[in-house]
Amino acid sequence: MGLLQKKDTKFENMTLTEFDKLPRDEQEGYEFVDGMVMMPPKATLIHQLLITNLIIGLGPYFKGKTCKVFSEAEIKLKNDIFIPDISILCDPDKFSEQRYEGPPAVAIEVLSPATRSYDLFTKLNKYQMAGVKEYWIVDPKSQTITVHRFEISEADIYIRGEALTTPLFEGLELAMDDIFAS
Incomplete structure (x- = not known):
């Protein structure tokens, strides 16, 4: 399980409100734990x-x-x-x-x-x-x-x-x- 990094976007120390404001395709399938967006492996x-x-x-x-x-x-x-x-x-x-x-x-x-x-x-x-x-x-x-x-x-x-x-x-x-x- 790794921290997601996307070009021009920082996905750590984010609030749940900020996570929810991401376009749906940018949050689909990702977990949000303790202020970090987590990307599960395939x-x-x-x-x-x-x-x-x-x-x-x-x-x-x-x-x-x-x-x-x-x-x-x-x-x-x-x-x-x-x-x-x-x-x-x-x-x-x-x-x-x-x-x-x-x-x-x-x-x-x-x-x-x-x-x-x-x-x-x-x-x-x-x-x-x-x-x-x-x-x-x-x-x-x-x-x-x-x-x-x-x-x-x-x-x-x-x-x-x-x-x-x-x-x-x-x-x-x-x-x-x-x-x-x-």
């Missing part, structure tokens, strides 16, 4: 496959429910803008034309070498402080998903052969073998 094929498998696994459960599954939705948390790989958003009143304004029920990030420390530290702390209920960290290398349940200060690690469940959504089960199937 996702690898395995990264994309895991996101696809998660959406396929989550989709049927949320069909017809208030909560919805989104890939790369812009999320405003206090004065920061994040774009989780996947988010589960439950409050229809928090959608604006541009983004979801408030914490998602669940934020999901797939680790990559370029974003590993950012996802494991910065996002973990920011999500917890902003009121995200659960943060799922998908590790393609170890083929695990760590679920941080912030409301009860617990973290569970799910491995292949298990089913990921959450008290947030009764009856939701994700087979880890399906998520990490290639």
Whole structure:
């Protein structure tokens, strides 16, 4: 994850208001964290496959429910803008034309070498402080998903052969073998 530098434009020490005034094509896909515009790297094929498998696994459960599954939705948390790989958003009143304004029920990030420390530290702390209920960290290398349940200060690690469940959504089960199937 790197700081974005564009010719004739300085993207650090910016306010959220200044970020929002940028032309939409200059802010599309960028995160805004602690006054800096962050440019995520292009996702690898395995990264994309895991996101696809998660959406396929989550989709049927949320069909017809208030909560919805989104890939790369812009999320405003206090004065920061994040774009989780996947988010589960439950409050229809928090959608604006541009983004979801408030914490998602669940934020999901797939680790990559370029974003590993950012996802494991910065996002973990920011999500917890902003009121995200659960943060799922998908590790393609170890083929695990760590679920941080912030409301009860617990973290569970799910491995292949298990089913990921959450008290947030009764009856939701994700087979880890399906998520990490290639």
